[in-house]
Amino acid sequence: MRGGMGNMNNMMKQMQKMQKKMAEAQEELAEKTVEATAGGGMVKVVANGSKQIVEIIIDQEAVDPDDVEMLQDLVIAATNEALKKVEEMTNETMGQFTKGMNIPGLF
Numbered sequence: 001m002r003g004g005m006g007n008m009n010n011m012m013k014q015m016q017k018m019q020k021k022m023a024e025a026q027e028e029l030a031e032k033t034v035e036a037t038a039g040g041g042m043v044k045v046v047a048n049g050s051k052q053i054v055e056i057i058i059d060q061e062a063v064d065p066d067d068v069e070m071l072q073d074l075v076i077a078a079t080n081e082a083l084k085k086v087e088e089m090t091n092e093t094m095g096q097f098t099k100g101m102n103i104p105g106l107f
Contacts (some may be wrong), residue, residue: 022097029093036081038074045078047086049093053079 029049037044042062046055056078062071 018097022094025093025097029090032089034082034085034089036078036085038078038081039070043071043074043078045075045082047079047082049086049089051083051086053082 026049032049033046033054034049035044035046039059039062042059044055044057045053046057047053056075058071058075062074064070
């Protein structure tokens with residue numbers, strides 16, 4: 001009976017260690033940024049690892065009062081691409097903790 005409790009305590013320690021490493025990895029991700037562009041670089045969006053948009057840079061040439069829809073489309077495209085890159089970066093970083101586990105909705 002005693003061996004079972006020892007295994008359980010060891011498993012709990014390993015889980016706590018993994019949780020700490022995961023928290024550290026999430027903090028590191030929050031400090032990283034990715035950038036994406038649209039329209040040949042006319043719109044640039046920078047996002048951080050917390051999936052927050054931290055900067056949008058729009059070239060003056062992209063601002064056409066007669067075609068606001070194009071600018072809106074470029075901003076959306078660059079934003080979606082930046083968020084996609086954040087998701088890929090997150091999966092790459094956090095995937096090391098879930099190798100071999102199938103836990104839906106974990107990240």
